[in-house]
Amino acid sequence: MGSLLEAPGPHRQAAIYVAGTAPAVPVDADRLRAAAQAMLSPEAFAYADGAAGRGTTRRANRHALDRWQIRPRVGRDITGGDMRATLFGRTLPVPMLLAPLGALELAHPHADLAVARAAAGAGVPMIVSSQASFAMERIAGEMADAPRWFQLYPSRSAALVESLVTRAEACGCEAIVVTLDTPTLGWRPDDLDLGHLPFFFGKGIANYLSDPVFRALLDRPPEEDLPAAVRMFLGVFANPGFTWAKLAGVRALTRLPLLVKGVTHPDDARRAIDHGVDGIIVSNHGGRQIDGAVPAVTALDEIAPVVAGQVPVLFDSGIRGGTDIFRALALGANGVLIGRPLFHALAVAGEAGVAALIANLIAEFDLTMRLAGCTAIAEIDRNMIRRGEP
Numbered sequence: 001m002g003s004l005l006e007a008p009g010p011h012r013q014a015a016i017y018v019a020g021t022a023p024a025v026p027v028d029a030d031r032l033r034a035a036a037q038a039m040l041s042p043e044a045f046a047y048a049d050g051a052a053g054r055g056t057t058r059r060a061n062r063h064a065l066d067r068w069q070i071r072p073r074v075g076r077d078i079t080g081g082d083m084r085a086t087l088f089g090r091t092l093p094v095p096m097l098l099a100p101l102g103a104l105e106l107a108h109p110h111a112d113l114a115v116a117r118a119a120a121g122a123g124v125p126m127i128v129s130s131q132a133s134f135a136m137e138r139i140a141g142e143m144a145d146a147p148r149w150f151q152l153y154p155s156r157s158a159a160l161v162e163s164l165v166t167r168a169e170a171c172g173c174e175a176i177v178v179t180l181d182t183p184t185l186g187w188r189p190d191d192l193d194l195g196h197l198p199f200f201f202g203k204g205i206a207n208y209l210s211d212p213v214f215r216a217l218l219d220r221p222p223e224e225d226l227p228a229a230v231r232m233f234l235g236v237f238a239n240p241g242f243t244w245a246k247l248a249g250v251r252a253l254t255r256l257p258l259l260v261k262g263v264t265h266p267d268d269a270r271r272a273i274d275h276g277v278d279g280i281i282v283s284n285h286g287g288r289q290i291d292g293a294v295p296a297v298t299a300l301d302e303i304a305p306v307v308a309g310q311v312p313v314l315f316d317s318g319i320r321g322g323t324d325i326f327r328a329l330a331l332g333a334n335g336v337l338i339g340r341p342l343f344h345a346l347a348v349a350g351e352a353g354v355a356a357l358i359a360n361l362i363a364e365f366d367l368t369m370r371l372a373g374c375t376a377i378a379e380i381d382r383n384m385i386r387r388g389e390p
C-alpha cells in the first residue's frame with residue numbers, strides 16, 4: 001500500500017504509516033505518554049510527568065493553548081510550502097528545537113546520545129541540558145556539525161559557570177541558554193511521595209562529574225565517592241542569589257548568542273533585552289516550578305508585542321503537536337521547544353522514537369500550515385488565530 005499522503009514535500013511521508021500497519025511509536029502525544037508510562041518505573045515517569053503542586057499550571061498550559069483557534073485561509077495555492085526559519089544565522093528545517101531535559105537516562109540508557117543522533121539526523125537543534133546524563137563533549141560527538149545549544153543552570157560557583165560555558169563553546173554549541181526559573185527546585189508532590197529525585201542517585205550530573213572545576217571541589221574523585229559528589233552537586237548546581245546583574249557575568253564569558261529561559265512577565269522580557277540578551281524563551285518549565293503560574297501561551301501573547309521583534313522569542317510548555325507550533329508562531333514566537341513528548345518518545349523507542357516524534361511533529365505542522373493557507377513561516381501571523389471562549 002502507498003502512503004496516505006501523496007503530495008510532494010520534504011517531510012510529507014514522515015508521519016505516514018502504510019495502511020494496516022500501526023506505527024511503532026504512537027503518533028498522538030497522549031498515546032505516546034501512555035506508552036511511555038507502561039514502560040517506565042513509577043519514579044521515572046513521575047519525574048518527567050510531574051508538575052508543581054496540584055498540577056494547575058501544567059493543565060492550564062494545555063487549556064490555554066487549546067483556546068487559540070486557527071482561522072484557515074482558503075482559495076490559496078498551497079502546492080509548495082517552506083517551513084524553514086533562520087535563528088542566529090543558522091537556517092533550520094522548521095522552527096523547532098529540542099528542549100533541555102535533565103536525567104534522560106531515566107527514559108533510556110542511551111539518553112542524550114540517542115536524542116543527539118535523532119536531532120542531528122533531522123537538523124533540529126538539541127539544547128543540551130546542564131543536567132545531561134552524558135558529558136556534553138560525548139553528546140556533541142554524536143552530532144557532527146549539526147546544531148546544538150547548551151543550557152546552563154547558573155551555579156553558585158562562578159568558576160564552574162565559566163568552565164561549563166567554555167566547554168560548551170569548545171564542543172560546538174551555538175548558543176547558551178540560561179535558565180532563570182529554577183533558582184531552586186519547585187514543590188513536586190509526585191517526586192516527594194515517591195521519595196525519588198534522579199540527582200540524589202547520581203543521575204543527570206555527568207556534566208559536573210566530568211568538569212575539572214567541579215572535580216577540584218571534591219576531596220576524593222567521584223569514581224571513589226559518588227555520594228560526596230552528589231552532595232557537592234546539590235550544594236552548587238543552582239544559585240538562589242542569581243540576579244539580572246549577575247547575568248552580565250555570563251554575558252561577558254562568551255560571544256555566542258545568549259538566551260534566557262523561563263520568562264513569563266513582560267517586564268522581565270524588557271529587562272532581559274536591557275541586559276543584552278540575544279533571545280528570550282517564554283516558558284513556565286512545563287508547570288514544574290510554580291503551581292498557579294500564568295499559562296505559558298498567555299505569557300507569550302503578552303510578551304511578544306513587548307519584544308516586538310527586537311530579539312527572537314522562543315516558546316515552550318505544552319507543545320504537543322503541529323497545530324501547537326502553528327499557534328505559538330501565530331502569537332509571535334520565532335520557534336518552539338519540545339519537552340515532555342521527547343522524554344516519552346525516547347522511553348518508547350530510543351533514537352528511533354525521537355526520530356519518529358520529530359518527523360511526526362514536522363509533518364503535522366507542515367499540513368497544518370498549508371491547510372491554513374500558509375506556505376511560508378512569515379505568513380503565520382496574529383491574523384491567523386483568534387482566542388475562543390474559555
Ligand SMILES: Cc1cc2nc3c(=O)[nH]c(=O)nc-3n(C[C@H](O)[C@H](O)[C@H](O)COP(=O)(O)O)c2cc1C
Nearest residue numbers: 048099100101102129179285286317318319339340
Ligand atoms: C524531565 C524533564 C527535565 C527537565 N530538565 C530541564 C533542564 O535540565 N533544564 C531546563 O532548563 N529545563 C528543563 N526542563 C523543562 C523543559 O526544558 C521545558 O521547559 C518543559 O518541559 C516544557 O514543558 P512541556 O514539557 O510540558 O512542553 C525539564 C523538563 C522535564 C519534563
Ligand SMILES: CC(C)CC(=O)C(=O)O
Nearest residue numbers: 102131182185199285288
Ligand atoms: C531542576 C533540574 C535539576 C532539572 C529540571 O529542570 C527539572 O526537573 O525540571
